[in-house]
Amino acid sequence: MTGVAGPGRRSALALGLAAVLSACTSTHGKSTASGGVRTDLEPLERRFTALGPLSDAHWLGVALGSDNDSRVPGPTDVRVVGFARLRAGAVAALKGASQRGFQPAQPRRLPDELVPFMPENARWVRSESFDRQMTGERYSGTFFLDPGADWIYFDTTNPSAPSSSTT
Template identity: 45%
Template structure:
């Protein structure tokens, strides 16, 4: 379990100022038994972080994105205890594209009542021109 914020902040700058992260970065295809390393490793970066108070409400109320109720899927067991209890998550494919700049797969679930973001990405890049929403 990682708790450092800097690698996340560089990749997800458009989300806003992150704090209190709990996250994992790993190759989901690596069973630990392969004799030949994966030539094209996929690194899944998945976790949760808090945003400053009111940030999520500001994002969700923007008319540029059609947020709908959602549920994070394929949650790694190690992260379950760090998700806010009874969170009401919302997400938007358009918002996901805004954050990733359509450069890598990623899903971002937001909890307006608690200002938490749950992210699930593959090979997240540092996207030039990223800016907080």
């Protein structure tokens, strides 16, 4: 067996990647001039309903395994990462809602494309309990909050919208 995929496999992989990327794309999406950074809110608000209305978003949907990673990603391995602003006072309400054990923490693995959009002077806090609440343990993700300016930084893999009670 050789390490080169045949044309049939390449086509199937390309179609799978196209399907993954289109799943994260809104027909009303906006991109800034800086390499695919998105500013549309609907995909984020649909997936992160507990945060309420968002604004000032800058985010990426990145297919995992597409750069120098030699492993083939699954059909839904997409990293959704970025920043958004919550309504005034929302972070304080989220932090104070229960004993979630928020602690000072700094986001890691920030994609280069998002560096220009990092909120200045942010004082990030994070809670594993809050992460579990946000993900519903349906996908992996970390959420950092800045109580001083109501920013959130999210770094998730395969985020899904919460299931509704009606089908």
